[in-house]
Amino acid sequence: MKEIYLDHAATTPIHPEVIQAMTEAMPIFGNPSSVHSFGRKAHEKLETSRQIIAKSLGVKAHEIIFNSGGTEGDNTAIIATALARQKNGRHLITTAIEHPAVLESMHYLETLGFEVTYLPVDESGQLALETLKNALRSDTILVSVMAANNETGNLLPIKEIGELLKDHPAVFHTDAVQAFGKIALNPYENNIDLFSISAHKINGPKGVGFLFKKDGVNLSSYLHGGEQEEKRRAGTENLMGIIGMAKAVEILTPDKQLENTLHYKKLAALLLTKLDEAQIAYRINGDRNHKLPHVLNLQLNNVDNNLLLMKLDLQGQAISTGSACTAGNIEPSHVLTAMYGKDSDAIHESIRVSFGFGNTEEDVTYFAEKLIAACQK
Structure with a gap:
């Protein structure tokens, strides 16, 4: 694993x-x-x-x-x-x-x-x-x-x-x-x-x-x-x-920040491409034109996010549903609630994938395979 x-x-x-x-x-x-x-x-x-x-x-x-x-x-x-x-x-x-x-x-x-x-x-x-x-x-x-x-x-x-x-x-x-x-x-x-x-x-x-x-x-x-x-x-x-x-x-010099930005955008694009190829229905939460390069928040249609996180965790894949500072809190994401309203499916179907130091295209490809398999089940 x-x-x-x-x-x-x-x-x-x-x-x-x-x-x-x-x-x-x-x-x-x-x-x-x-x-x-x-x-x-x-x-x-x-x-x-x-x-x-x-x-x-x-x-x-x-x-x-x-x-x-x-x-x-x-x-x-x-x-x-x-x-x-x-x-x-x-x-x-x-x-x-x-x-x-x-x-x-x-x-x-x-x-x-x-x-x-x-x-x-x-x-x-x-x-x-x-x-x-x-x-x-x-x-x-x-x-x-x-x-x-x-x-x-x-x-x-x-x-x-x-x-x-x-x-x-x-x-x-x-x-x-x-x-x-x-x-x-x-x-x-x-x-x-x-x-x-x-x-x-x-x-x-x-x-x-x-x-x-x-x-x-x-x-x-x-x-x-x-x-x-x-x-x-x-x-x-x-x-x-x-x-x-x-x-x-x-x-984190300006040159290093630019290098990281380009790398994270490439990783995000790779993940989305893999989801598209597998015909996984998703929506990107947030403003796609004004966002940080390393954070990708996705609504996966008809997929319970907490169950998905548990399945992925058992396979060694670490992502989240939102802020780590509210871990263990059964309340829904206050951010997604503010965006969509408290009755939106997005609140219970969204995950956050965030890239950083050490992540490679090979990592994202491997993760995508596990994510796709979990969604399909």
């Missing part, structure tokens, strides 16, 4: 060069906040990593705040911003298809008396800019819209939203966890104030990420304790994880 991993939108294997970088740095055990030589060596590695990441985004190094990953970044950006700006208003805007780290933060703020507008999307999972424009109010203090959806791969109109908010005082946050490393996304060029990512989506280690905070944005520390990260995020930094994340970022 050949095991094939096609769930890179959930998490990614650690790149060998990342493992090497972390392993070589392990003897540097000092606390980056300590003033002695052991601490200074650690601090130097910490700041070098910060500079590598900042350079990849085209931002200032001190605008990068290291944390534990996307969930902490989203929670910090949303909750800390709302609490810091509530004297200016208590209205927040997001979309119905956000990651649970965003949606649950919004739900929490609603219990504190904040008002949240959840913008709808159309059947392609796309957000109409006019919908956001009409939702903006004078007391809107935060707009949080993801750069790319983790289930469909849809790219949302971040640049256009940034342009719209140039003349509005609301802070603009984007959850870029799925998009970072796949597409070019400069926070300055897109008027983004807060930008959260997680290393394990780009072949880095789990449990580490960062929040970009543009100069001038008032954001108090979400965690209370020490004065790390310029008093913006208490807690001793995960130095090995940060070094690994910086190496993962360093690997």
Whole structure:
């Protein structure tokens, strides 16, 4: 049995060069906040990593705040911003298809008396800019819209939203966890104030990420304790994880991102060709013209997705039905529900295939054979 991993939108294997970088740095055990030589060596590695990441985004190094990953970044950006700006208003805007780290933060703020507008999307999972424009109010203090959806791969109109908010005082946050490393996304060029990512989506280690905070944005520390990260995020930094994340970022040069994009598009086309040849009825969920190259969400007509996943898993094939952060949840995909309505067959017939580091055409051909056989049964 050949095991094939096609769930890179959930998490990614650690790149060998990342493992090497972390392993070589392990003897540097000092606390980056300590003033002695052991601490200074650690601090130097910490700041070098910060500079590598900042350079990849085209931002200032001190605008990068290291944390534990996307969930902490989203929670910090949303909750800390709302609490810091509530004297200016208590209205927040997001979309119905956000990651649970965003949606649950919004739900929490609603219990504190904040008002949240959840913008709808159309059947392609796309957000109409006019919908956001009409939702903006004078007391809107935060707009949080993801750069790319983790289930469909849809790219949302971040640049256009940034342009719209140039003349509005609301802070603009984007959850870029799925998009970072796949597409070019400069926070300055897109008027983004807060930008959260997680290393394990780009072949880095789990449990580490960062929040970009543009100069001038008032954001108090979400965690209370020490004065790390310029008093913006208490807690001793995960130095090995940060070094690994910086190496993962360093690997993903613009040329490498383009190479990956072309490769993933080729793999997606190959899978669809195999399904067409076998006359498997399917529909692509999402906006085919504005999406990430590595995510393919398919509705397979009259095929129960949970049963299909179990069959494929028994054969060593790893895919998913949606966000890994809702694994074990019997509730249907909130993304597909927002797109099609709660009674749509697509909710129970859709799977997500996501390509990544190490996947080959041979892998996809083998997977397609297993998928086709399972559908036919």
